[in-house]
Amino acid sequence: MxxxxxxxxxxxxxxxxxxxxxxxxIGIYGPxxxxxxxxxxxxxxxxxxxxMGPVSEIPHETRRARLREGVRIEVDxxxxxxxxxxxxxLATKIDFHEFLKYGLSEEEAKRRAKExxxxxxxxxxxxxxxxxxILVMDSTEDPxxxxxxxxxxxxxxxxxxxxxxANKIDLPNxxxxxxxxxxxxxxxxxxxxxxxxxxDTFYRVLAEKFG
Amino acid sequence: MVMEVKMNLISKEKLEKMGTxxxxxxxxxxxxxxxxxxxxxxxxxxEEAKLIEMTMLEIDHENFVGIEVESYPQKSxxxxxxxxxxxxxxxxxxxxxxxxKTLEKREDMIEALxxx
Numbered sequence: 001m002x003x004x005x006x007x008x009x010x011x012x013x014x015x016x017x018x019x020x021x022x023x024x025x026i027g028i029y030g031p032x033x034x035x036x037x038x039x040x041x042x043x044x045x046x047x048x049x050x051x052m053g054p055v056s057e058i059p060h061e062t063r064r065a066r067l068r069e070g071v072r073i074e075v076d077x078x079x080x081x082x083x084x085x086x087x088x089x090l091a092t093k094i095d096f097h098e099f100l101k102y103g104l105s106e107e108e109a110k111r112r113a114k115e116x117x118x119x120x121x122x123x124x125x126x127x128x129x130x131x132x133x134i135l136v137m138d139s140t141e142d143p144x145x146x147x148x149x150x151x152x153x154x155x156x157x158x159x160x161x162x163x164x165x166a167n168k169i170d171l172p173n174x175x176x177x178x179x180x181x182x183x184x185x186x187x188x189x190x191x192x193x194x195x196x197x198x199x200d201t202f203y204r205v206l207a208e209k210f211g
Numbered sequence: 212m213v214m215e216v217k218m219n220l221i222s223k224e225k226l227e228k229m230g231t232x233x234x235x236x237x238x239x240x241x242x243x244x245x246x247x248x249x250x251x252x253x254x255x256x257x258e259e260a261k262l263i264e265m266t267m268l269e270i271d272h273e274n275f276v277g278i279e280v281e282s283y284p285q286k287s288x289x290x291x292x293x294x295x296x297x298x299x300x301x302x303x304x305x306x307x308x309x310x311x312k313t314l315e316k317r318e319d320m321i322e323a324l325x326x327x
Binding site: 146 | 254259276279282
């Protein structure tokens with residue numbers, strides 16, 4: 001690892017204090033199908049009246065990172081302006097056979113798998129250019145996955161501020177409490193990005209954490 | 212018929228002597244050859260991310276579809292390790308995604324299945 005990168009990671013928090021950027025670049029991370037793009041769309045709908053990109057039940061719908069600059073969020077008289085980076089879902093394996101179950105042809109499935117592997121690499125590379133991270137977890141799933149552990153470890157190592165969005169609380173088997181107990185050292189906000197549930201609290205925490 | 216799975220158990224001493232790329236190359240080569248690799252001290256979060264990147268580059272969509280990694284969350288580090296930036300990883304098991312499957316993972320216990 002390059003010396004400059006090492007120094008940047010080690011003292012990232014101090015650099016960020018002195019950089020006094022008027023805009024913060026926030027990455028939305030998580031495993032595939034956790035609801036990252038749905039959350040990005042919700043934030044943009046609420047504050048810009050636009051969307052970031054399409055969502056799908058087929059994993060790895062987002063295979064290129066998308067950047068939206070200058071999103072102004074106002075909470076309790078406080079305004080923050082952020083750039084949002086919606087990243088492809090992180091995974092340790094990508095098997096094109098999984099996509100065949102959703103009716104894709106073999107050619108489409110293989111192309112999707114290839115693009116998904118490139119997307120994972122891009123998402124990891126973005127970690128070095130962020131000022132904070134929103135980690136989206138599916139509240140209906142076990143939070144102790146290797147992807148979640150690796151993302152949290154990398155965010156901690158880079159000393160980036162982190163919010164965990166415990167998504168999909170509108171579903172009957174959602175358990176945001178399980179996420180809170182798995183990562184007690186971090187701020188966990190239960191939300192439903194799809195239904196817009198508890199987004200006021202989410203924006204308040206966002207302004208406090210990143211503002 | 213008994214299906215055999217080879218495992219490599221790598222000691223902390225051996226891992227400490229290896230550089231990051233040497234370590235990751237060794238892990239990936241062993242896993243791609245079908246072995247399960249057990250690391251006594253695991254990898255740092257940055258090494259884990261690098262391993263995922265390297266894995267993505269080597270997925271061929273036919274014989275190798277990725278890896279399965281089993282490890283515990285990092286323990287909060289002590290004063291000295293915070294000061295010197297050393298965060299020792301915890302036990303880690305890495306295998307081919309088509310052979311190693313996580314059944315249940317908790318903070319202090321991992322249940323996994325190894326297929327022959």
